[in-house]
Amino acid sequence: MVSIQPMVHRKWLFLLTVMLLLFLPMRVGAEVPEAEELFQKLLESFQTVDFEGKLTLISPIPGGDTMCEALVIRKAPDKQRIEFTWPPEIRGTGMALNGKGRWHIRDRRDRERRLSPPPPRAMDEFLLLKNVQLLLQNYDVQVLDGGHVAGRSTYLLEIRPKATGRPSRKVWIDAEMGVILKMEHYNSQKRLEQLFAYSEINFKPEIDEADFRSPQEIQDRERPPKERGREELWNYNQGEPDVERIRKEAQLDIIFPDQAPAGFILQSIDVLKFGKLKNVHLKYTDGLAVLSVFQSSSDRRGPGRIPEGRPGAGRGDKPPWRGSSAEKISIDGIECEIISRGPMFIFRWNYRGIYFTLMGELGREEMAEIASSFVRKEG
Amino acid sequence: MRCSNFRKDLSAFLDDELDSRKRKQMELHISECAECRREAEKLQEMIGIIGAMERPEIPAQLWEGTRRRIEAVSELPTAKAPVLRMPRWVFAPAAAVVFALLLYLLGGQLFFHKYETGRIPIAVYVQEHALSYSEQVLPSNPLSELAIAQTEPVTEETLSDQGTSELDVLVEVHYGIYPTNGS
Numbered sequence: 001m002v003s004i005q006p007m008v009h010r011k012w013l014f015l016l017t018v019m020l021l022l023f024l025p026m027r028v029g030a031e032v033p034e035a036e037e038l039f040q041k042l043l044e045s046f047q048t049v050d051f052e053g054k055l056t057l058i059s060p061i062p063g064g065d066t067m068c069e070a071l072v073i074r075k076a077p078d079k080q081r082i083e084f085t086w087p088p089e090i091r092g093t094g095m096a097l098n099g100k101g102r103w104h105i106r107d108r109r110d111r112e113r114r115l116s117p118p119p120p121r122a123m124d125e126f127l128l129l130k131n132v133q134l135l136l137q138n139y140d141v142q143v144l145d146g147g148h149v150a151g152r153s154t155y156l157l158e159i160r161p162k163a164t165g166r167p168s169r170k171v172w173i174d175a176e177m178g179v180i181l182k183m184e185h186y187n188s189q190k191r192l193e194q195l196f197a198y199s200e201i202n203f204k205p206e207i208d209e210a211d212f213r214s215p216q217e218i219q220d221r222e223r224p225p226k227e228r229g230r231e232e233l234w235n236y237n238q239g240e241p242d243v244e245r246i247r248k249e250a251q252l253d254i255i256f257p258d259q260a261p262a263g264f265i266l267q268s269i270d271v272l273k274f275g276k277l278k279n280v281h282l283k284y285t286d287g288l289a290v291l292s293v294f295q296s297s298s299d300r301r302g303p304g305r306i307p308e309g310r311p312g313a314g315r316g317d318k319p320p321w322r323g324s325s326a327e328k329i330s331i332d333g334i335e336c337e338i339i340s341r342g343p344m345f346i347f348r349w350n351y352r353g354i355y356f357t358l359m360g361e362l363g364r365e366e367m368a369e370i371a372s373s374f375v376r377k378e379g
Numbered sequence: 380m381r382c383s384n385f386r387k388d389l390s391a392f393l394d395d396e397l398d399s400r401k402r403k404q405m406e407l408h409i410s411e412c413a414e415c416r417r418e419a420e421k422l423q424e425m426i427g428i429i430g431a432m433e434r435p436e437i438p439a440q441l442w443e444g445t446r447r448r449i450e451a452v453s454e455l456p457t458a459k460a461p462v463l464r465m466p467r468w469v470f471a472p473a474a475a476v477v478f479a480l481l482l483y484l485l486g487g488q489l490f491f492h493k494y495e496t497g498r499i500p501i502a503v504y505v506q507e508h509a510l511s512y513s514e515q516v517l518p519s520n521p522l523s524e525l526a527i528a529q530t531e532p533v534t535e536e537t538l539s540d541q542g543t544s545e546l547d548v549l550v551e552v553h554y555g556i557y558p559t560n561g562s
Contacts, residue, residue, distance in 0.1 A: 272552060281552060292552070339546075357546070
């Protein structure tokens, strides 16, 4: 005999489930902002939000995880200090910056030392907005309820590439303040490469200005920061690049592809002069991933020699890092060396008196296609 | 001797596994290079810490009790001895699970939270600073920055050292770190 009471319960349960399924997505959808709105909030937070927080960074690597913890102090719009609290070997070291420069708090030789200054703010803001547009063009961006991180309500930005072979991200953004509280970085093979998260964060910190006073300022407050060896020839703000002018100024017959790689824009062209090194740097972006193409005269290296190696005497021919692997392939008949390191591929080849170094975190096939576009152009 | 060669053989050097010629080369290098000396000291210290880790004392009665139980089982008539019947294929996975468990218990503390001094700071530096000072909306991949952080940021001083290559410089530039005069 079937009891009537359980049937009534099942009916109510069924109705409740249907109602939940119908209304829950609407409720969540109504609460989360649009992706553009969230990016805007993120960019505004750089300018306006002060905080102090404990940051944990974990990088899964073969054989174990790399992990560290740091205290981060930020005073908007341009001051920040990161001081490591764990592991003990690097406790007390870190980096700091203010509007004038950035420096090691204490490096491996126990000294404070200036690093290159940050780029000008005005260009950043313009390019950041442009890059948001690019990112939204090239990636599917979804905003979800991210739950709580460091005791704060968050929105979760899921950024997935529309094309294969590109990186993806998950970013948890403080719902009220717009600061990134947690991020997971996936490489072009969808493998988690890195995670960082704040375990504690205080948006009303008592900040000591002395934390942002650089050693140089102490010695000479008015001395302007020096940046050596970098000369900008062109950036995206200046409209179409004048190729001939750029070649003339660089004193190098730079090769440009017919088109930028799919989804990418050319963001800047710099000349790097440092010691005996001179390279022209073409920097491309799709809003998230970055591609660098370095070109230099291959004359100084001598014909037929493998050019990679240390500047000056004793050029080597092996990959420069532990864990790197190198192979040689042919791209449109040109011998090319590929160095693989983590998610990054580096392609190097000699062509028409120019030595190319292409680097980025795209898939190998797409990188090879991009390398090919620099060969075919003049072929 | 180059620093890279020294570091490759450092572990064997500290374990006294090198021949006398190689050992002399290492000793000469360590006396000349402060950076490698520090590296050696750190590794030596780590070896010391691991070596000094307490090993649990095994109570004497544990073995005594185990022995008694083995003897009790062996004294039972063979025909009546309890036999655990399992198919042969079970043993290999079971052994693998036990081995993995042992590996985790013994090696976990060594492999987890592994870090290398000098590699982390630039990773987090680029990660965090890129948020406000790069042309990118979101920071670029820090794992590659771990690679570039194997060497200190390039200066004219470090560039003249043997350990920094042109490619090191270009990778740093790719991530927005430009050479400075190191002042």
